[in-house]
Amino acid sequence: DGGITQSPKYLFRKEGQNVTLSCEQNLNHDAMYWYRQDPGQGLRLIYYSQIVNDFQKGDIAEGYSVSREKKESFPLTVTSAQKNPTAFYLCATRGLSSYEQYFGPGTRLTVT
Amino acid sequence: QKEVEQNSGPLSVPEGAIASLNCTYSDRVSQSFFWYRQYSGKSPELIMSIYSNGDKEDGRFTAQLNKASQYVSLLIRDSQPSDSATYLCAVNKEDYGQNFVFGPGTRLSVLP
Numbered sequence: 001d002g003g004i005t006q007s008p009k010y011l012f013r014k015e016g017q018n019v020t021l022s023c024e025q026n027l028n029h030d031a032m033y034w035y036r037q038d039p040g041q042g043l044r045l046i047y048y049s050q051i052v053n054d055f056q057k058g059d060i061a062e063g064y065s066v067s068r069e070k071k072e073s074f075p076l077t078v079t080s081a082q083k084n085p086t087a088f089y090l091c092a093t094r095g096l097s098s099y100e101q102y103f104g105p106g107t108r109l110t111v112t
Numbered sequence: 113q114k115e116v117e118q119n120s121g122p123l124s125v126p127e128g129a130i131a132s133l134n135c136t137y138s139d140r141v142s143q144s145f146f147w148y149r150q151y152s153g154k155s156p157e158l159i160m161s162i163y164s165n166g167d168k169e170d171g172r173f174t175a176q177l178n179k180a181s182q183y184v185s186l187l188i189r190d191s192q193p194s195d196s197a198t199y200l201c202a203v204n205k206e207d208y209g210q211n212f213v214f215g216p217g218t219r220l221s222v223l224p
Contacts, residue, residue, distance in 0.1 A: 033211075040120075042200060042214040043156070050210075058211070090155055099144040099163075099204050101212060103155040 003027065004104035006091050011109045013085075021076045021107045023091030031094040032074035033101065036060060036087045043090065049074055050096070078109065085111045115139060116203050116215035124221045131188040133218050135201030138182070144204035145177055145184045150217065151197045160186060191222040
């Protein structure tokens with residue numbers, strides 16, 4: 001069963017706690033992305049990685065961290081430094097020979 | 113000026129009509145353009161990509177690109193209630209690490 005998986009689907013945390021969101025893919029895509037979506041708004045890029053052990057900040061990287069130790073995995077940590085972490089988090093992948101990005105099902109994070 | 117603009121809607125059309133969704137972009141060097149459909153609470157799904165001026169048809173969907181006027185549109189023929197969703201326009205920027213800039217999306221409502 002090919003595709004992109006994100007877990008968990010819903011995540012609830014108390015303010016001040018770090019939380020890690022999982023993104024796994026078996027599409028053999030080289031590039032992976034993390035986006036954030038707030039209600040009624042478009043997607044904003046948090047971090048991206050085009051190759052293992054390398055990643056770049058997007059437009060809103062403050063308060064987030066990532067790692068890319070394996071081609072298949074690109075976890076995102078939402079740290080306590082992120083001021084407004086409640087949002088819908090989307091992971092996407094892209095093959096290097098293509099411009100098209102494909103999205104996982106997303107994780108809805110609520111921090112209270 | 114925002115990089116990618118879309119009318120937020122909602123755009124309401126009767127079942128069976130043609131829905132026309134528009135997107136304008138500010139960066140003349142943009143080369144690749146994408147339309148995603150996002151149902152409420154779900155992740156975006158790629159429905160069309162277009163790279164050169166003119167029309168590209170796929171089933172009931174037609175994407176139209178005019179690079180001189182910097183707009184891209186999506187036509188949905190024979191609209192169905194199941195087409196009711198938010199449609200996101202994305203523009204690839206080569207000087208942005210091959211990354212996408214997304215518009216805020218247009219909410220389409222197809223009335224039975």
